[in-house]
Amino acid sequence: MKIIQMISEDEAALYDRQIRLWGVDAQKKLLSSRILLININGVAAEIAKNLVLGGIHSLTIMDFKTVSPEDLKFNFLLDQSSVGKNRAESCVNALQTLNPMVKVYSDKEPLSLKDPQFLSDKNFDLVCIISNDFDEINKINKICRNNNVLFLSGYVFGLYGFMFVDFNSYQYIVEAPKISEDNFDKKKNAQDAGCSVKQEAEEKLTFEERKTDFKSFENFINEYDHVLKNLSTTKLKRLSKTYLIILLFREFLEHFKRPFDSKIPEDTENLLNLKKKLFDDLKIDQDLLSDTYLLSKTFDEFSPVNAILGGIIAQEIIKAISKKNEPVDNFFLFDGNLMLGEVIKI
Amino acid sequence: MDLSSHRLLVVGAGGIGCELLKNLILTxxxxxxxxxxxxxxxxxxxxxxLFQKCHVGKPKALTARESVLKYNPxxxxxxxxxxxxxxxxxxxYFKQFSIVLNALDNKAARSHVNRLCLAADVPLIESGSAGYLGQVTLIKKNTTECYDCLPKPPQKTFPGCTIRNTPSEPIHCIVWAKHLFNQLFGAEDPDEAVSPDGEDPENMANAGQNSVEKTEVVRVSTRQWAKETKYNPVKLFNKLFNDDVKYLLSMSKLWEKRKPPTPLDWSECINNSSIPLREDQNSQENxxxxxxRIWSMNECCKIFEDSINKLYQRLTNAGDDGILCWDKDDEDxxxxxxxxxxxxxxxxxxxxxxxxxxxxxAGNIIPAIATTNAIVAGLIVLEALKVLENKTEECKTVYLRDRPIQNKMIVPGQLVKPNPKCYVCAVKPEILVKINLNTxxxxxxxxxILKQELNMVQPDVEIDDGTGRIIISSEEGETDANNEKTLSTFGLTDQSRLKCDDFFQDYExxxxxxxxxxxxSTKEYEFISDSQAIKDIQINVEKENLKQRQLEEERKSKPVEEDIVIESVKSSEEKKRSYEKAFLDENVPSQEETSSKKLKPEESEDLTSTSVNNASDVISDEDEVKNNQQCENDVLLEEVEEIMIEDDSKQVAENLNGQNGHKTMPKENKDSNGSGGEDDDDVIECSSEDDVIEINDDDSQSRQTVSSNYYQNGNTNPSTVDKQTINEIKFFQHLNFESFQIFELLQIN
Structure with a gap:
């Protein structure tokens, strides 16, 4: 791994506004981080943009699919000339232009053909996969967990989106403000003295080390039946709609052995049927997520939500790399109807 | 919906603007x-x-257009x-748009766009970001609060005597150094004096003794003096850091309770060792x-000398009347x-x-990152779509937090109804100005008043006494003869009315x-439309302080008692506003100060002042706090959405939703993974959403209004806040303070 002794003058000038926010130490960690991003759709393009702008060491885009005209609607890194070419390769140029100081690589080999050790900390500090295929997420999450690689996942479906975080056993630092005794006295004196204005309390920051043990994605896949059974009807009604939709996707996968695809017309119908059964089983009101509502909304990507989720996920990645501030543990769910983004542990 | 039928105006192509343009095109x-x-x-x-290194120096709007066209030629x-x-x-011009989207970074432009949108009756989405924090809100005529409905934090000022005589914080010395720059090289401003002020009220008792010295030191202007010495750095150094300091020492009253300053000597300092001026606590990081890196004394002196020489050279090159302008990006x-x-x-x-x-x-730099701007820009588009689909009632004011509070990271709040007393969007806007008409x-x-404070651009003013006499005209030169006359010259007395009209803003x-x-002496004017309300609130605040102190005493004497009871102050919507104003007014320098200078932002990137006010003062629709043992999964359920409210709490919640803007200070659930659930005991209860919990630090420096809508299972009594919660709220005070500080403290000219 490349070790950076000093932040260069160029870097200091370029990253000035963010170094003033997260500090030079965090920036240094970012500048030495190697990140793998699997599947480059619209929300992934947002994540890639944010990471490359922030200044990481290297970003590897992995995708074996080819660019369809549909992709152009959401992925701003692509243009007309990319159609038919590999998705990962087609994004490299646009990303590189955003920040020439970051190394941008592409990889079009499917993960299934890779050596299991490909996803290890020898190659990557963090892996992020964008997918609605929960089996795929689960598989990669397991490998990353075993190899001690930080793991994130996420997806956007219409007005909804989620992020899943697994940093395994994760240690980080939080800054806590503390008004020093010393300063307090000084302030009192100044007040007594009359003329001088009251002084602003000069807080000293204390650093506190904390640890969080994350749950695996498998836990969510396997335990959720149990989770649901233990929920009372009242509680279920309060579940985020985003969460209900994720549950539906999980049901769909289990039932049809493939992820839900909004481009296949009968999938929506199948999803509605699954919903009726699931909600009846759970004894919750079908109108909690009404059919008309589901039918009126797209489960495609949606650019404004891509921007929001892409911002949240990239920020979480930056947080994870700099090992600073409380991480999201372990799901972030966004609902664009309510304009609500909540963090829940599942 | 056919999006192509709507014409949009994006104001600003910076941090939020670039992201917004991309989102709009992709949508x-x-x-x-x-x-x-x-x-x-x-x-x-x-x-x-949308910009690359090769674009540096080019116009943002045009470059952004070029770049974003690639997404849809x-x-x-x-x-x-x-x-x-x-x-x-x-x-x-504004009338042609379906909606206006602000991506601005300053108060003046925000206020101006606000007025034009009101006048043109075009909905406006206002937004801002600062560091990790962001805010997006809708402004719509007769429907929501406008940008000026809430008083903005006053511009931070430092009293002259602190800057000139008794600095106690690095910022005081930095302000002084910037004033010094202007005195020596820039546009001289009498409000920016840097020499000791012999008339410091704190020292007045023995000012007479010093009168001889005073005339010696103060009479010659700093510029004049520097010119005579041909900007000799050593002489400047010895005047500023030796002679002037010695003079200050002679004002002995100042140093009775302070550590007296130490004069420096050039020859000693320049030969000083290379030890850093302070221990580098994080030398590794630095x-x-x-x-x-922290400079050593001799390094500091050399840089002082070198920069003066260079700046003097540039000043000389600029000719007789030439001046230099302070710029944070100017290395010298x-x-x-x-x-x-x-x-x-x-x-x-x-x-x-x-x-x-x-x-x-010195540069008033507000940190800014890509991710916050991206999220804010995404939220703007979602809000805009609701407006264009005529679903204004579904719009929210949305906050982005730096970490989950009450499990919420992106927090929706109810839109607030217009303030009927707003000096901008009220039917007949009025404001009272307290002023010395004779001077x-x-x-x-x-x-x-009209331009700086009330953000008018081209005001016309006539005396509203039926004579129609115009004292200020927007026609250039038309009323110049009036400029230096005092207001009383025109027969204006107490209770006189002026009709101010800005044709351009369609604002009267x-x-x-x-x-x-x-x-x-520090205030030249005061806006006092809410004076009575402010007084009421201040009295209440005093009462609360007293009560709290008593309770604190009681608590100390009964250490077993965990909870502190805090009485809530009943407060109307209007009082809340006033209270905020009262709170903000505290930051205005007190009477003792001799002079102060308005400080304007040099750079305040992507920041609404409302977002500063409210960034940690989150508005949330509905928060339910559970108080019993929970399994891990229950964390899922802590949050209640307004549409799903039920049980006993429904009644309360409905009451709450009937009110405007539930400003709450959500309890933070640090242990959001629910391991153990002991935090769930930290309950704030209030009898109604309107309750204002006034948490007061012992040092009474940082106050925070907490209008809380916390409740527990419909049980509305009594109001309790436990210790942990208070600590959490204190933490917020800090957060608020900090963002406030970023915005306010650093606005130095």
Whole structure:
């Protein structure tokens, strides 16, 4: 791994506004981080943009699919000339232009053909996969967990989106403000003295080390039946709609052995049927997520939500790399109807 | 919905603007106009992704247009490299848009766009970001609060005597050094004096003794003196850090309760060792970036000397009347301010700062990152779509937090109804101005009150006594003869009314004058429309403090008792506003101060002042706090959405939702994974949403209104806040303070 002794003058000038926010130490960690991003759709393009702008060491885009005209609607890194070419390769140029100081690589080999050790900390500090295929997420999450690689996942479906975080056993630092005794006295004196204005309390920051043990994605896949059974009807009604939709996707996968695809017309119908059964089983009101509502909304990507989720996920990645501030543990769910983004542990 | 049928105006092509343009194009909008008067700088590139290094120096609006057209070459984008406050963009111009989206970074432009949107009756989405925090809200005529409905935090000022005589914080020395820069090289401003002030009220008791010395030191202007010495750095050094300091020492009263300053001697300092001026606590971290290093004394002196020589050379080259302008990105200017500030810090035993830190403070730099702007821009589009689909009632005011609070990271709040007393969007806007009519001139009235404070652009003012006499005209030169005349010259007395009209903003305001000769020396005017409310609130606050102190005493005597009971102050919507104002007014310098200078933001990127006010003062619809043992999964259920409210709480919740803007200070659930659930005991209960919990630090410096809508299972009594919660709220106070600080403290000219 490349070790950076000093932040260069160029870097200091370029990253000035963010170094003033997260500090030079965090920036240094970012500048030495190697990140793998699997599947480059619209929300992934947002994540890639944010990471490359922030200044990481290297970003590897992995995708074996080819660019369809549909992709152009959401992925701003692509243009007309990319159609038919590999998705990962087609994004490299646009990303590189955003920040020439970051190394941008592409990889079009499917993960299934890779050596299991490909996803290890020898190659990557963090892996992020964008997918609605929960089996795929689960598989990669397991490998990353075993190899001690930080793991994130996420997806956007219409007005909804989620992020899943697994940093395994994760240690980080939080800054806590503390008004020093010393300063307090000084302030009192100044007040007594009359003329001088009251002084602003000069807080000293204390650093506190904390640890969080994350749950695996498998836990969510396997335990959720149990989770649901233990929920009372009242509680279920309060579940985020985003969460209900994720549950539906999980049901769909289990039932049809493939992820839900909004481009296949009968999938929506199948999803509605699954919903009726699931909600009846759970004894919750079908109108909690009404059919008309589901039918009126797209489960495609949606650019404004891509921007929001892409911002949240990239920020979480930056947080994870700099090992600073409380991480999201372990799901972030966004609902664009309510304009609500909540963090829940599942 | 056919998005291409809507014409949009994007005001600003910076941090939020770049992201917003991309989102709009990708969402399918094709008819967009964008205005920005800025050009691209290197430090923009970490987030304004439509720009690259090769674009530095080019206009933002035009470059952004070029870049974003790649996403849809058929889009119809018109870009103007111009100020939105240009007359071209009048009410008729605004009327062509379905919606206006603000991506601005300053109060004046926000206020102006707000008025034009109200006048044109076009919905406006206002937004802002600062560091990790962001806010997006809808402003719609007769439906929501407008940008000026809430009083904005006053501009931070430092009293003259603190800057000139008794600095105690690095910022005081930095302000002094910037004033010194202007005195020596820039536009001289009598309000920016840097020499000791012999009339410091604190020292008045023995001012007489010093009168001889006083005349010696104060009479010659700093500029004059420097010119006579041909800007000799050594002589300047000895005057500023030795002679002047010795004079200050002679004002002995000042140092009775303070550590007296120590005069410096050039020859000693320049030969001083290379030991850093303070211990580098994080020397390891500092070694990672040059500008973070702490200078040694001799290095500081050399930089002081070197920067003066260079600046003097440039001043000479600029000719007889030439002046230099302070700019944080000007290396010589920054070196001068950093070295002079640090030398003064040494004199007053104040912690010295690195050049990097001084640049932040002196340049009023607000940190900005790509991710926050991206999220904010995404939220703007979602809000805009709701407006265009005529679903305004579904719109929210949305906050982005730096971490989950009550499990919420993106927090929706109810939109607030217009303030009926707003001086902008009320049916007949009125404001009362307390002013000394015998000394205040027409020109001052125009620049300070109408333009600076009330954000008018081209005001016409006539006396509202039926005579129609015009004292200020927007026609250039028409009323210049009035400029230096005082208001009383025109027969204006207590209770006189002025009709102020800004044709360009389509804005008319009645100003009621209140004559006062007793304004304290730091304030030239006061807006007092809410004076009674403020007084009421202040009395309440005092009562609360007293009660709290008593309770605190009681608690101490009964250590077993865990809970502190805090009485809630019943407060109407209006009082809440006033209270905020009262709170803010506390930051205005007190009577003792001799003079103060308005500080304006030099750079306040992507920041609404409302977002500063409310960033940690989150509005949330509904929060339920559970109080019993929970399994891990229950964390899922802590949050309740308004649409899903039920049980006993429904009644309460409905009551709450009937009110405007539930400003709450959500309890933080640090242990959001629910391991153990002991935090769930931290309950704030209030009898109604309108309750204002006034949490007061012992030092009473940082107050925070907490209008809380916490409740527990419909049980509305009593109001309790436990210890942990208080700590959490204190933490918020800090957060609020900090963002406030970023915005307010650093606005130095």
């Amino acid at each position: 399918g909008f094709t008819d967009i106009q964008v205005i920005d008067l800025d050009t691209i700088e290197l430090s923009n590139l970490n987030r304004q992704f 058929n889009a119809n984008i018109t870009a103007y490299h111009d100020s939105i406050m240009n007359q071209k963009y009048n009410v008729d 070694s990672k970036m040059t500008s973070l 200017a920054l070196n001068f301010v950093a070295s002079a500030a640090n030398l003064r810090c040494v004199v007053f035993s104040i912690v010295v700062k690195s050049k990097f830190e001084i640049k932040s403070l 205040f001139t027409v020109k001052q009235f125009e620049t300070k 305001l009645k100003i009621i004058l209140y004559h006062s000769e007793n304004l304290d």
